[in-house]
Amino acid sequence: MIDNVIQLDRSKCKVCYSCIRACPVKAIHVRKNSVYPYIEESRCILCGTCIGVCAYNAISYLDSTKECKHLLNSEEKVVALCAPSIAGEFDDITDYRKFVKMVRLLGFSYVNEMAFGVDIIARQFKKLTHDEFNGKYYLTSCCPSVVSLIEKHYPQLLGNLAPYVSPAVASAITVRKMYGENLKVVHITPCVAAKKEVNRYIGFGKIDCVLTFKELRQLFSEFKIDETFSEYSDFDEPLGYKGSMYPISQGFIEATGLDSGLMNENTITAEGKSSIAAVKQFLDFNKMMKQNCNLFFCEGCIMGPGTSENGKKYLRHALVKDYISRRLSNFDIDKWKKHIDMHSHHKELEARFFDKKYELPSPSEYEMKIALNDITERNNNKEVNCGACGFDTCRGLARAIAQNIAIPEMCVTNTQLTNVETSHAAKKSIEELEMVKNELKVTRSALEETRELLFAKNEAISIFVRGLKSGIVFCDENFKVVESNTGFVEILGEDIKDIHEVIPYLIGADLKTLLPNTLISQIQFILNHDEMQLTRDVEIEGRLINVTMFQLIPKKMVGSVFRNLYSKEERPEEIIHRVTDVIEENLRQVQQMGFILGEGAAKTEKMLNSIIKSYE
Numbered sequence: 311m312i313d314n315v316i317q318l319d320r321s322k323c324k325v326c327y328s329c330i331r332a333c334p335v336k337a338i339h340v341r342k343n344s345v346y347p348y349i350e351e352s353r354c355i356l357c358g359t360c361i362g363v364c365a366y367n368a369i370s371y372l373d374s375t376k377e378c379k380h381l382l383n384s385e386e387k388v389v390a391l392c393a394p395s396i397a398g399e400f401d402d403i404t405d406y407r408k409f410v411k412m413v414r415l416l417g418f419s420y421v422n423e424m425a426f427g428v429d430i431i432a433r434q435f436k437k438l439t440h441d442e443f444n445g446k447y448y449l450t451s452c453c454p455s456v457v458s459l460i461e462k463h464y465p466q467l468l469g470n471l472a473p474y475v476s477p478a479v480a481s482a483i484t485v486r487k488m489y490g491e492n493l494k495v496v497h498i499t500p501c502v503a504a505k506k507e508v509n510r511y512i513g514f515g516k517i518d519c520v521l522t523f524k525e526l527r528q529l530f531s532e533f534k535i536d537e538t539f540s541e542y543s544d545f546d547e548p549l550g551y552k553g554s555m556y557p558i559s560q561g562f563i564e565a566t567g568l569d570s571g572l573m574n575e576n577t578i579t580a581e582g583k584s585s586i587a588a589v590k591q592f593l594d595f596n597k598m599m600k601q602n603c604n605l606f607f608c609e610g611c612i613m614g615p616g617t618s619e620n621g622k623k624y625l626r627h628a629l630v631k632d633y634i635s636r637r638l639s640n641f642d643i644d645k646w647k648k649h650i651d652m653h654s655h656h657k658e659l660e661a662r663f664f665d666k667k668y669e670l671p672s673p674s675e676y677e678m679k680i681a682l683n684d685i686t687e688r689n690n691n692k693e694v695n696c697g698a699c700g701f702d703t704c705r706g707l708a709r710a711i712a713q714n715i716a717i718p719e720m721c722v723t724n725t726q727l728t729n730v731e732t733s734h735a736a737k738k739s740i741e742e743l744e745m746v747k748n749e750l751k752v753t754r755s756a757l758e759e760t761r762e763l764l765f766a767k768n769e770a771i772s773i774f775v776r777g778l779k780s781g782i783v784f785c786d787e788n789f790k791v792v793e794s795n796t797g798f799v800e801i802l803g804e805d806i807k808d809i810h811e812v813i814p815y816l817i818g819a820d821l822k823t824l825l826p827n828t829l830i831s832q833i834q835f836i837l838n839h840d841e842m843q844l845t846r847d848v849e850i851e852g853r854l855i856n857v858t859m860f861q862l863i864p865k866k867m868v869g870s871v872f873r874n875l876y877s878k879e880e881r882p883e884e885i886i887h888r889v890t891d892v893i894e895e896n897l898r899q900v901q902q903m904g905f906i907l908g909e910g911a912a913k914t915e916k917m918l919n920s921i922i923k924s925y926e
Contacts, residue, residue, distance in 0.1 A: 315356050315372045315505045320346050322368035327720055329360035329369055331700035334583050335463055339715035350715070352668040355458035356503035357607045358615025371502045371615070375528055378519050381494050382417035388494040388518075389420040391481045394428070394550065395500050395557035397633030398612040398626030399523040403537050406633055411543035412535050413526075418496070420489060421543075425550020427481030428452075429646075430654050432553060432565035434474050439576065439602050440568060447602050448472045449592065451661065452562060454503035455607035456585060458666075464589055465665035475661045477556065478504060479515040484548060484653045486514045494518045498526055500557075500614030503607075514658045522616025548649035551641065554634045557611040558627060562604055577602040582609045673712030681711035685721040698722035776815070781855075781872030784862060787837055789821040789830070792867065801872045803851040826850065832859055833868050840864075847875070 318329075325345050330338045337353035338360060340346070349360075360369050381388050390413050396406065403409045413421045431452060439448055451457050451472045460467050474480070482495045496519045497504055505520040521529075530536070555561025559581040563570050568577060578601045580588035585605040592603050608614045612626040673681070685704060686693060693704040699720045701707040710716035718724060772793055775782045781798035785791055794817075799810045802824055810816060822830055832844050836859055843860040854875040862869045 314349070314351060315502060316349050316354060316358070316360065317370055317372065318347065318349055319368050319370070322366050323347070324366050324368070326365070327700075328363045328365065330716075330720060331698070332359050332363040333700065334359060334586055335459065336700070336710065336715075339710075340717045340720065341714050342717065345717070345719070352666070353462060355455045355462060355607070356506055357455045358502040361502070361615050371522070372505055373525065374505065374519050374521055375525050375532075378496055378521055378525075378529070381496065381519055384494070386492060386494045387419040387489065388417070388496060389422060389485050389489065389546075390416075390418040391422050391424045391427075391478060391485070391495060391497045392545075393478075393497075393499040393501070393557070393611060394423055394425045394554040394634075395611045395614070395617075395626075395630060396498075396523070397630045398557060398621070399500065399617050401625075401629055405542065406637065407542040407544055408537045408540045410545055411540040412530060412537065413498070414543055415535050415540065416529055416533060420485065420493075420546045422481060422485055422548075423545045423550050423554070424477055424481045424497070424499075425553035425556065426484060426548045426649070426653075427477035427479070427550075428553025428556040428562065428565055429551050429650060430480045430484070430659065431474050431477050432562060432567075433650065433654055434659065435472055435562075436566040436568055438472060446470070447592075447596060447600065449589070449603045450562065450605055451663075452476055452556075453585075453606045453608075454501060454507055456589075456605045457663065458503060458506070459586065459589065459607070461663055461666045463667065464593060465667045467589065467593055468663045468665060470592070471663050473661055473663075474659055475511065475515055476504075476507065477553070478517060479507065479511055479661075480659055482511075482517055483514045483656055483658045484649075487653060487656065488548070496521060498523070500611050500616040501608075502615045514656070522614075524616055524618060527618070547645075548653070549641070549646060551638070551643070551646050554637060555630075557630050559604065559606045559610045562606075576600075577604050579604040579606075581606045670713045670715065673709060677712040678705070678708055681708040681718075684708075684711065684718040685724050694723050696723060781874075782869070783816075783821070783872070784867060784869045785821045785833065787866055789833070791816045791819045791821055791824075793817070798872055801850060801853070801855060801874060829857060829859075829870075832857075833870070836861055836868050837865055 323346055325347075327340070327347065330336075330340065330347055334357065335353055335355055337350045337355070338347045339350050341348070358371065361371065392410075392413065396409060400409055403412070410421050435448075435450065447470065449456070449460065449467065449471050451474055454476060457471065457476075460471055475483070478497045478499065482497075485495065486493050491514060495517050497507075497517050498521045500523050501520075502522065504517075507517050508520060511517065552561075552565040552567075555564045560570065560579050563575075563577055563579060569575055578588065578599075580603060585607050588603050588605060592599065592601075609623055610627070612630060613621060613623050682693075682705065683691070685707060695703045697703075699707050699716075699722055701710060701716075704721075707716060707721060711718060775784075775793055776795040778795055779797055781795065781801040783791060783794040783798045794815045796810075796815075799806055799816065806816070806824065809819070813819060816824070821833070826848055829846065829848060832846060836842075836844060843858065845856065845858045847854055847856050849855070850872075856873045856875055858871045858873075860869055861867075
């Protein structure tokens with residue numbers, strides 16, 4: 311059971327939306343909260359247009375080569391039904407008879423041209439529209455994409471589809487009637503939509519596998535089958551006649567034998583996207599047109615999506631005509647008529663078609679208004695109707711957005727304006743970035759100079775500190791030694807000297823493990839408060855040490871000066887310092903006492919004077 315014939319690989323998709331714009335029936339959608347397109351099977355008619363426009367090969371069709379090889383390796387007999395457009399595709403093979411032999415070499419029991427099936431359906435169409443004409447006009451049902459178009463998008467015209475199977479199915483019925491009902495049928499065709507016919511019929515009309523021309527080339531390459539090593543071999547009977555003209559759209563009318571003159575024709579031929587316009591006008595103006603329609607969705611089967619890329623339509627057209635001319639040069643018309651009479655009345659040739667239309671919910675007026683605003687807001691709410699998004703009008707796109715099958719970014723005008731604004735903003739951002747970069751260069755240069763200066767200052771401080779006789783240590787807020795000198799190391803004792811040998815000047819050491827807790831508490835106090843200086847006497851290693859602590863950087867760094875009061879060098883200086891402090895302290899006390907005494911005498915004198923004055 312074949313479901314998704316057309317497949318999209320998100321890993322290759324570049325979200326260009328070419329497929330959405332090209333899809334003639336809007337079967338490729340983009341939903342909200344996603345940017346990737348997806349193929350809506352219920353609307354897809356398998357025309358393959360999206361495959362041709364995808365520059366990144368993100369869209370492909372179902373590969374049937376494995377299935378075909380499985381059939382060929384089975385015990386069943388397998389027939390190849392070759393579309394007559396082989397001449398336009400395989401122009402690298404000089405003679406069609408060698409092509410037939412190459413197909414046989416793959417393992418096919420029979421190789422037939424589908425042209426005989428075309429002859430049968432052409433005869434039935436002539437009978438319907440001319441010989442037994444009863445006033446009703448019809449659309450041909452030869453093209454699987456056209457049949458899907460009617461079933462999924464114009465089901466009101468189901469009764470106007472010519473009630474016959476496709477030429478491929480007619481050929482399958484014929485060969486099974488001739489070679490056995492159990493025969494397996496592989497249809498070789500330029501048509502991708504034909505792959506879906508595998509699901510449509512059972513019994514005599516069943517198609518077991520569909521190979522495109524590109525897939526057939528793949529098998530030739532895989533099994534190394536080449537014209538050079540192939541002999542001539544002709545198609546098996548029954549042979550087709552004018553049905554060989556089928557690849558050229560007008561060729562089907564030639565095969566019917568109907569008058570194709572401009573004044574007398576009763577059937578209009580339309581191909582490509584024009585076939586949709588023909589269907590619409592057939593629906594709207596049938597009473598006025600009074601014409602049947604011969605429809606092929608591709609530009610003739612010579613240009614089907616299953617053919618090689620970059621094919622030249624008119625070259626293929628000429629090659630097909632030349633092939634027909636050579637093949638019919640010695641054609642046995644009597645045998646052909648006998649076969650036609652034998653196989654034109656099978657009941658399996660009659661077809662039924664089904665209404666498969668899937669209607670999306672109609673959006674409300676409010677939803678339409680919001681969606682329309684999303685795509686026109688940047689353009690002053692003007693509806694451009696350029697059609698570049700793939701929809702005929704801005705309202706068509708807005709309706710799709712409201713139905714959650716499109717997004718505003720599909721609007722080319724809107725996207726271009728956004729790109730211009732984004733480009734302008736990006737340009738401005740780049741300019742600002744350049745300014746910032748220049749400023750950063752200046753700042754970086756200044757920082758480098760500052761860093762060098764700080765490094766020089768730090769070196770100078772280290773030299774200065776290490777040259778002092780008194781013990782000096784600087785620590786940070788974590789009590790880690792930042793700088794010290796040998797005087798500090800000597801005060802701490804012999805054990806610390808050994809550490810100094812390993813870690814010069816104890817840089818990075820934890821001061822808490824080196825000094826008494828009383829000093830650590832004082833240093834902590836200085837770090838936490840605005841007290842600028844504290845002096846304490848402590849005993850370290852049996853010696854009386856005078857320590858002066860002071861802030862270097864508030865809350866960040868403290869410096870300490872250690873002086874050994876037992877040292878001959880430090881003692882006289884310290885005695886003088888301390889005597890000076892005592893004298894200054896005594897002088898202050900004397901001054902205070904003198905002030906107090908002087909103030910008391912003055913008060914006594916004042917009181918005595920007051921008594922004398924009172925007595926007097």
